[in-house]
Amino acid sequence: MNSRIHLLILTVCLVVQQAAQAAGDPQLGRILYQARCASCHSAQFNGVGPAHAGVFGRKAASVDGYVYSTALTKAGFVWNEKLLDAWLRNPEKLVPGQKMGVSVPTAQERADLIAYLKTITSTSH
Structure with missing residues (x-):
C-alpha cells in the first residue's frame, strides 16, 4: 500500500510539472525574448x-506608427x-x-514566450 501512495504522489507531481511547462514560464520567456526577439x-x-x-487582445497589425x-x-x-503559438511556430x-x-x-x-508576452502591458517593462 505504501508504494502505491508513493507512486500516486510521483504521478501527480509529474502531471503538475508537465502542466506548468505547457503553460509556459514568463521568467524563461523574458530571457528568450531578450535573446531571440529584442x-x-x-x-x-x-x-x-x-x-x-498589450499584444494580447489587440487586433493584428494595429500598433500606431x-x-x-x-x-x-x-x-x-x-x-x-x-x-500567437501558430504565429511563432510558422x-x-x-x-x-x-x-x-x-x-x-x-x-x-x-x-514561455507567450507567457512573457501576457505580462507586457502598455505601462510595464
Whole structure:
C-alpha cells in the first residue's frame, strides 16, 4: 500500500510539472525574448518589428506608427494564445505574405514566450 501512495504522489507531481511547462514560464520567456526577439522588437517601441506591449487582445497589425505587410493588415484577427503559438511556430503559414522571417520551433519556448508576452502591458517593462 505504501508504494502505491508513493507512486500516486510521483504521478501527480509529474502531471503538475508537465502542466506548468505547457503553460509556459514568463521568467524563461523574458530571457528568450531578450535573446531571440529584442533585436527586432521592444515592449514599448516600434523597431524592425512592432511594439509588443498589450499584444494580447489587440487586433493584428494595429500598433500606431508601424508599417505592416498588406497580408497581416488584412488578417483581421485578434491576438490570443492559440494565434500567437501558430504565429511563432510558422508566421508564413499563418499569414502568407507577412514579413517576419523568424520562427520558434519548440513548443516549450513558444509557451514561455507567450507567457512573457501576457505580462507586457502598455505601462510595464
